[in-house]
Amino acid sequence: MYRMRRWSAKNSRVLHKIYSGVEGALVKASPLLEKIGHERLEKPFMAVEKVTKGFLFDSQSCGQCTLGSTGMSCPMNCPKTIRNGPCGGVRPTGKCEVKPEMDCVWVVAWEGTKNMKTEEQAIQIVQQPLDARKKGTSAWLREVRQKRQQAATEKSAGSA
Ligand code: SF4
DSSP states (O other), rough: OOHHHHHHHHHHHHHHHHHHHHHHHHHHHHHHHHHOOOHHHHHHHHHHHHHHHHHOOOOOOOSOOOGGGTTOOOGSSSOOOSSSSSOOOOOOTTTSSSSTTTHHHHHHHHHHHHHHTTTTGGGGGGOOOOOOGGGTHHHHHHHHHHHHHHHHHHHHHOOO
């Protein structure tokens, strides 16, 4: 819902804290998640993400969540699905050139980023091109796998 999406950017600071808390808890629980099996968890995780992120952010379930870097504004709501800043068509009023009834997703992302204060650098991270094969999969489980892999790499580099 558009109104909810705008509310989430206004409250990006607290929502980002909650979001990071959830991710942190899942990373901590990763041995258990692995025991159960990510394949088995994929559907229930996706269902929870779809409902919660869909309600709060109009998330389009791309499976490669950037909310923490985009002021809690989902870039997939951009009609051109641009993931690295606005196109050249943003109206002087901040409205979208394709859907003039809505604010440009990236104007909202900047507002949300400013509300997050300490996260202002995050919006400058260049996002990878979208991998359409990951659409409809759990971004949280993917994040858990990436963090685990990162920790394992750091550990093996430290012991070498
Ligand atoms: S104005 Fe903003 S939301 Fe609209 S197409 Fe351009 S970047 Fe996307």
